[in-house]
Amino acid sequence: MTREYEILVIFPASAKEEAVEKMIEKVRQDVARVNGVIAETENLGLRNFARPLRGADKGYYVRLICTLEPSQVDALKGRFRLNEEIFRFMITKREKADVKVRCGV
Incomplete structure (x- = not known):
């Protein structure tokens, strides 16, 4: 069963804008x-x-929303740790919003 995750990745501020796009693609x-x-x-x-x-006092922030098998999260973290272009990263499980709509006058 797949779950939805939010990934926040920070790249070094020393990178050029074009290089950041290539890093995002990686x-x-x-x-x-990891499927x-x-x-x-x-x-x-x-x-x-x-x-x-x-x-460092700044960095390029990128947010990704993805679906992933929970068993693959550690494998993804390992890949991110090996990627020298990533300054920092955080992977969090997204919870479905519990929104109640109130109708009426």
């Missing part, structure tokens, strides 16, 4: 290699960190 390929399906990719651009991390 991340998408890594997700595909994941990407539903959405959003480049959030260059953002400042709340505090310096490893001597």
Whole structure:
């Protein structure tokens, strides 16, 4: 049974915009290699960190929404750890929104 995950990836600020697009494509390929399906990719651009991390104060943020087998999450994390272009990453399980709609006057 697949689940929906949100992946946040940070690339170094020293990278050029064209290089970031290639890095995003590599991340998408890594997700595909573990049989994941990407539903959405959003480049959030260059953002400042709340505090310096490893001597850096900003990075390129990219958010991906994908479906993936829970057993493959560790394999994907391993692939991301081996990718030297990724500064930081976070994979979280997306919960379905529990929204109640109230109708009437």
